[in-house]
Amino acid sequence: MTLAVIVAALLLVTAVSAKEPTPVVMWHGMGDSCCLPFSMGAIKEELEKQVAGVYVRSLEIGSSVIQDTLNGFFMPIDAQVEEACQKIAADESLQGGYNAMGFSQGGQFLRAVAQRCPSPPMKNLITFGGQHQGVFGLPHCLGTKGVCEVVKKLLDYGAYESFVQSHLVQAQYWHDPLKQQQYxxxxxxxxxxxxxxxxxxxxxxxxxxxxxxxxxxxxSNDTMVVPRESSHFGFYALGQDQVVVPLQQTPIYTEDYLGLKQLDADGKLTMLETEGDHLQFSIDWLVENIVNVYLK
Known part of the structure; x- marks a missing residue:
């Protein structure tokens, strides 16, 4: 081996080792915001601790934490996704691509970003308790008492009424298996x-x-997402609300009009299950199953 080859190899190893880690974009769930120290702030801090030098962007929809929280209830999702796309596209630290972590409704919102805004490229998308096939029930509302009363009254009025669809985020992923055509x-x-x-x-x-x-x-013990299998793209068999079928038995997979069957065939679709209620996971579990596998 010549000296030139050895030098080239050392330079390559140095370049690889000096490569900055892939940035991470996070999107919070209902009733939360981008930056609360005990939720998204704590996860951001842990990621920065575990992945040296990583850049983490926790999306804020609106111009303040209060707006961000309220927009999670009342700003049309399409408008939220568009704002997220614009902020990601304008962030110089994300131009080479990024990993994405979506929590609860932030999961399907970030999936919308992947589908509608492919540049800069999203590399890995990890969703935690997302409602990918929607919900048919909202047993708990994570928000202030006043906001939750409004949400409940609007859903009781009718999730598919045009006014409710236009003004309530949760109605926009309400999926009634008894009213499939209307949905x-x-x-x-x-x-x-x-x-x-x-x-x-x-x-x-x-x-x-x-x-x-x-x-x-x-x-596995999610009492927020109804049915909980929606986090895996499972849902009620149409025409009833008792029997849940897994993703592989739903039209979205068998007809593959979203590409999930292809992702599965390519070995790029992974379904994980962990004990606990909605978004209840330990830092150790997060590091072992997510950070070490997909973010490092």
Whole structure:
């Protein structure tokens, strides 16, 4: 081996070892905000501790923490996703690509970012207790008493009423298996992002399949997501609300109009399950199963 080859090899090793870690973008769930020290702030701090030099961007929708929290209830999801796309595109630290972590409803919101805004590229998408097939029930509302009363009254009024669809985030991923056709026609967000309209958006499938990994985390004792299998893209068999079928038995998989079957065939779809209620996981579990596997 010549001296020139040895030098070149050493330079390559140095370049690889000096490579900065892939940045991380996070999106919080209902009733939370970007930067609370005991939620997203704590996770951001842990990621920075575990992955030396990593840049972490916790998305704030709006211009303040208060706006960010309220927008999680009342700002149309499409507008939130568009704002997120703009902020990600304008962030110089993310231009080479990023990993994404979505918590609760932030999971399906970040999936919408992957499907609609492929530049800069999202590499790994990890969702925790997401509602990918929607919810048919909201047993708990994570927010102030006043906000939760408004949410409950609007859902009781009718999730598919045009006023409610336009003004309540949770109605936009409400999925009534007893009213499937109405859901497909009226849902302002979920039916579109799941490509369930008669006319399919091929770019959604193409962009989702650009992911290196789609990791879906379900909480085995989740009392927030109804049904909890929605976190794995499972849902009620249509026409009833008792029997839940897994992703592989749903049209979204068998007809593969979203690309999940292809992701699965390519070994890029991973379903994890952990004990606990909604978003209840230990830091040790997060580090062992997520950080060490997908973020380092």
């Amino acid at each position: 497909v026609e009226v849902s302002q967000f979920l039916a579109d992002i799941n490509n369930e309209r008669d006319v399919k958006n091929e770019t959604y499938k193409e962009n989702l399949n650009k992911l290196e990994n789609l990791v879906l985390v379900m909480f």
